[in-house]
Each structure stands twice: as C-alpha cells, then as structure tokens.
Amino acid sequence: MNGQLKAIETLDWLDVVGEGGIILMTSVWIFFIFASRPPGRVTTLLIVGLCCFLISGLLDLLDEFVSYPNDKFWLYWVESLPAFFGMFLMTWALYQWHQEQFKLNQQLCRREAFYREHSQIDFVTQLYRADYMRTLLTLNQSQNIPYSLAMLDIDNFAAFNRRYNTNDGDRLLREVAEITVMNLRQNDLACRYAGDRFILFFPQTHLCDAKLVVQQITQAISHLAFKPQKTGKAVYHDVSYALAEIKQNTDAENAIAQVNQKLEQQKMIRQAQAC
Numbered sequence: 060m061n062g063q064l065k066a067i068e069t070l071d072w073l074d075v076v077g078e079g080g081i082i083l084m085t086s087v088w089i090f091f092i093f094a095s096r097p098p099g100r101v102t103t104l105l106i107v108g109l110c111c112f113l114i115s116g117l118l119d120l121l122d123e124f125v126s127y128p129n130d131k132f133w134l135y136w137v138e139s140l141p142a143f144f145g146m147f148l149m150t151w152a153l154y155q156w157h158q159e160q161f162k163l164n165q166q167l168c169r170r171e172a173f174y175r176e177h178s179q180i181d182f183v184t185q186l187y188r189a190d191y192m193r194t195l196l197t198l199n200q201s202q203n204i205p206y207s208l209a210m211l212d213i214d215n216f217a218a219f220n221r222r223y224n225t226n227d228g229d230r231l232l233r234e235v236a237e238i239t240v241m242n243l244r245q246n247d248l249a250c251r252y253a254g255d256r257f258i259l260f261f262p263q264t265h266l267c268d269a270k271l272v273v274q275q276i277t278q279a280i281s282h283l284a285f286k287p288q289k290t291g292k293a294v295y296h297d298v299s300y301a302l303a304e305i306k307q308n309t310d311a312e313n314a315i316a317q318v319n320q321k322l323e324q325q326k327m328i329r330q331a332q333a334c
C-alpha cells in the first residue's frame with residue numbers, strides 16, 4: 060500500500076535467500092519450542108518474542124520486493140522495532156528458563172539424595188543392607204578402631220517359608236529385626252546381611268560383652284510367639300549365631316568373612332550332631 064513493487068531484474072537474490080532463510084529458521088524454532096516445552100510463562104514469552112522477530116524478518120524480506128518513498132521512513136522503524144522487542148522478550152524468557160532449570164536441578168538433586176539414602180535400606184526389614192555395613196567397617200578400618208561382629212541366622216527359615224507363606228516369612232523377618240534392634244546398645248548397628256541372616260556391629264566392644272548382648276537378642280527372639288496367618292497358632296524360632304572380635308586394620312570383607320565362616324562351621328557341627 061505504501062510502496063512500489065521493484066522490477067524483477069533489480070532484485071538482490073542473495074538478500075532474498077538470506078532473509079528468507081532467517082524467516083524459515085525462525086519458524087522452525089517456533090515449531091520446536093511448541094513441540095518440546097510445556098505450556099507456561101517461559102514458553103509464551105519465547106513464542107511471542109520469536110513471533111515479533113518473525114514479523115521484522117517478514118517486513119525485511121518484503122522490502123526486497125517493494126521500495127518505499129523517502130517520506131515513509133517510519134516504515135523502517137516498523138521493520139526494526141518488533142525485532143528489538145522480540146529479542147528483549149526472548150532474553151527475559153531465557154533468564155526465566157535459567158531460573159526454572161535451576162529449581163528443577165535442585166529438586167532432582169534432592170530426589171536423587173533421597174533415593175540414594177533409601178536404596179541402602181532393606182525393604183522387608185527396614186534395616187540397612189550389608190553394603191552399608193561394609194562402608195561402616197571400611198571407615199572403622201581407616202580409624203583403627205577395634206570392634207566385634209556377630210552374625211545371626213534364623214533356624215529352618217526355608218521350611219517355615221514353605222509351610223506357611225512368604226508373607227509370613229517377611230513378617231517374621233521384620234519382627235526378628237525389630238527385636239534385634241530393640242536389644243542393641245546405643246552405638247551398635249544391625250544390618251540385614253542376606254536372606255534370614257543379620258549382621259551386628261559392636262564398636263569398641265570385646266567378644267564377651269558382645270556375646271552378652273547377642274544372647275539377650277537370641278533369647279528374646281526365642282520367646283517371640285509368632286502367629287502365622289494360616290493357623291494363628293504360636294510358632295517359636297531359634298536363632299544360630301557366631302561372634303568374632305575383629306583386629307585393627309582388618310578390611311571389611313575379611314571381617315565379614317570371618318564371622319560368616321564361624322557361623323557356617325557352627326551350623327555344620329550342629330547338623331552333624333543332629334544326624
């Protein structure tokens with residue numbers, strides 16, 4: 060309306076291709092922002108900013124085909140102002156996006172820490188897993204602190220599982236874990252080692268003192284009147300145990316192996332006696 064069409068031979072095709080390319084790419088950006096970002100303030104700002112930029116690009120392309128009279132200089136302002144406004148909006152949107160990412164990262168870090176903490180806890184008994192004990196023993200080794208270890212194993216647990224069911228088995232494991240923890244001293248620690256086996260840590264404790272605590276635990280477990288869902292009649296359980304006083308500078312695997320082997324030997328002896 061305000062200008063005159065240029066003759067085809069006066070067109071600068073390099074400019075036309077360059078400016079047309081900018082318009083095309085801006086449209087692709089708009090498409091990808093729509094496709095990849097959730098709706099919200101940042102997305103709206105980005106889209107509006109890019110649209111302003113697109114308007115400037117279109118007007119810029121238009122003046123490759125149309126020449127404006129000198130007194131219509133305001134048309135050049137109309138061409139440049141949306142681009143500036145659009146860039147301003149996009150800069151503000153990018154800042155908001157940065158803030159958004161920052162908050163998201165903080166949340167992810169918190170969630171990751173939560174899962175890392177909870178991945179160390181056994182789902183059935185709510186005790187720490189054996190890996191936690193290994194970490195603790197390794198720390199203890201570096202500080203050169205002597206300690207005692209005990210390993211507890213519920214007798215005939217596989218048969219109990221078969222006779223009743225694994226839900227009752229899980230409940231028994233949980234109750235045994237609770238009794239164990241209730242009978243520990245302030246600084247002792249119980250972890251689930253594997254299956255029906257528990258490992259107990261007694262820092263700065265001689266074997267005879269640790270033995271006293273373990274005997275209290277096994278006695279308490281033997282008095283547990285566990286009532287399976289199927290029968291509701293009390294079933295009692297014995298627990299086998301082994302103890303080892305760990306010398307300074309013993310690594311975690313070696314310490315655990317010592318007490319585990321002792322328990323295996325005791326079970327074999329008992330089985331041989333039963334035969």
Ligand SMILES: Nc1nc2c(ncn2[C@@H]2O[C@H](COP(=O)(O)OP(=O)(O)OP(=O)(O)O)[C@@H](O)[C@H]2O)c(=O)[nH]1
Pocket residue numbers: 183212213214215216217218220224225226227228229232253254255326
């Ligand atoms: N319910 C339940 N059973 C489990 C779980 N983890 C392991 N078990 C079972 O525990 C049993 C352990 O078997 P064994 O190591 O032979 O233990 P046991 O029958 O007490 O035998 P002894 O140790 O020789 O007295 C296996 O049947 C496993 O399937 C668990 O989380 N829940």
